[in-house]
Each structure stands twice: as C-alpha cells, then as structure tokens.
Amino acid sequence: MQAHRRTLQEMYDAMLARLGPQHWWPAEAGADSAAGKLEICVGAILTQNTNWGNVERAIANLRSAGALDVAGIDAMGHAELAELIRPAGYFNVKAKRLKNFIRAVTEAGGDIEAFLDRPTDELREALLAVSGVGRETADSMALYAAGRATFVVDAYTARVLLRHALVDEDANYEQIKELFEAALPADADLFNEYHALLVAVGKRYCRKRGPLCDDCPLTAFAHDATLDP
DNA sequence: TGCCAGGCCGGGT
DNA sequence: ACCCGGCATGGC
Numbered sequence: 001m002q003a004h005r006r007t008l009q010e011m012y013d014a015m016l017a018r019l020g021p022q023h024w025w026p027a028e029a030g031a032d033s034a035a036g037k038l039e040i041c042v043g044a045i046l047t048q049n050t051n052w053g054n055v056e057r058a059i060a061n062l063r064s065a066g067a068l069d070v071a072g073i074d075a076m077g078h079a080e081l082a083e084l085i086r087p088a089g090y091f092n093v094k095a096k097r098l099k100n101f102i103r104a105v106t107e108a109g110g111d112i113e114a115f116l117d118r119p120t121d122e123l124r125e126a127l128l129a130v131s132g133v134g135r136e137t138a139d140s141m142a143l144y145a146a147g148r149a150t151f152v153v154d155a156y157t158a159r160v161l162l163r164h165a166l167v168d169e170d171a172n173y174e175q176i177k178e179l180f181e182a183a184l185p186a187d188a189d190l191f192n193e194y195h196a197l198l199v200a201v202g203k204r205y206c207r208k209r210g211p212l213c214d215d216c217p218l219t220a221f222a223h224d225a226t227l228d229p
Numbered sequence: 230t231g232c233c234a235g236g237c238c239g240g241g242t
Numbered sequence: 243a244c245c246c247g248g249c250a251t252g253g254c
Contacts, residue, residue, distance in 0.1 A: 049234060050252095057252090090248095090249045131238075155234090
C-alpha cells in the first residue's frame, strides 16, 4: 500500500514537473463565489464529450445574455437556452440537462452554495439523481465546484492507465476512482491538478491515434506492478 | 478530409 | 447485465 501510494504520487510529480500546473477550475471561474460555482457546474455539463474551447464560447454567450445564474437559466425557454449554448454541441440535450440541474438546485432552495453544501456522498447521490449528470460530471462538480476530495475519472484517465498497463482493460469507473482515492491523501487540490495532468498527458502522449507514448512523462511507470490492489 | 473532444441516456437484447 | 445509436459543434 505504501509503495502504491508512493508510485501514484511519483506519477503526479513526474507529470507536474514536465507539464506544469494546468490551471483548470476553479482558477478561471473562482469557486469561492456562488457565480463561480455555478459556472463550473454549467461547464461540467457543457463539456461532456466536447472540446473545452467550444464550451468557453457557450459560457460566454450565457454571460453576455446575463443568464449565467440559477434564476436566469431557470427563466429561459428551451429554444433560447439551446441557441445560446449551440457552440458546445449536443445543444438540445445539454439544454435539457442544464434545466434538470437547475431544477434540482431550485427545488433545494435556489442557492447553489447551499445545494453543494452537504456531505460528499450525499452530494454525489443528489447530483447523480439529475438526468444528464453521470459519474464524471458529478465528480467534477463535487471536486471543482464544491472542493471535495473526490477523484474524477474520464476517458483520458482510463486510456493513460491502460496504455501503461496499470489497470485491466475491463476496469470500471468506480474501480479506477477507488485506486486513486485509496492511494493518495484525500486532498482536493491534489485531485484537481492530478486529473488535469492526466488529461494533458492523454492529449499529448496517449492519443487514440498517432505516436504511442513517445517521450511520455509516465513511460517509466509502465507495467508498475505496485498499482495492483 | 475524417477524426476527435474534460459523456450520458434510453431502448433493445 | 451489457451493447448500441443518438446527440452536434468547431479545430486540426
């Protein structure tokens, strides 16, 4: 277990040393305010299977329309909301998902900070109860908006680990999540940067196509048996 | 040009 | 319990 912990921490150190801080949320939005938290939650939904650059345009549209708040989105019609978020793709389904999320917040009193302020397990459950909020989106909200030490797993995480033979091909979301949470100190700032770094490594060194792990910062960790539970 | 992006849902088997 | 089609824009 100790070797396990050290190895995952060393992987983090190696990625950070090579790539530097990734400046993900809440650096830009600011999770210290209600507006920042809502923006992170909205972004988490909009970025589902979508390039972040497109999400930024959608968020800019919402802000320009003065609609980047609970009441604003709640008051908007489907067509109007869908049009604003069009650049983010899947705009019809995402408009519904945003509405579903906002409805959950409204039904809990309408205060995003109060909505997020509950025990982490309970929060995750409440988020997963929203249609359109799956595990990654829920964990992203819990980590980046609510500041909880809950590890976010995504397609990059699974691919990077798989490419380095650190997990089985059939490892599921919860198993990979548990792998990190069991081996690392429960530190939201660490989890925040770790996830962002895994995404950066996935983009640059573990692409679906193209060069395989050429000069990847994690090459030295490939086939590391200490990651087995 | 085709492939990819910080997934998720609902229906079918 | 899995598998799959659908959803859609913008960048490289």
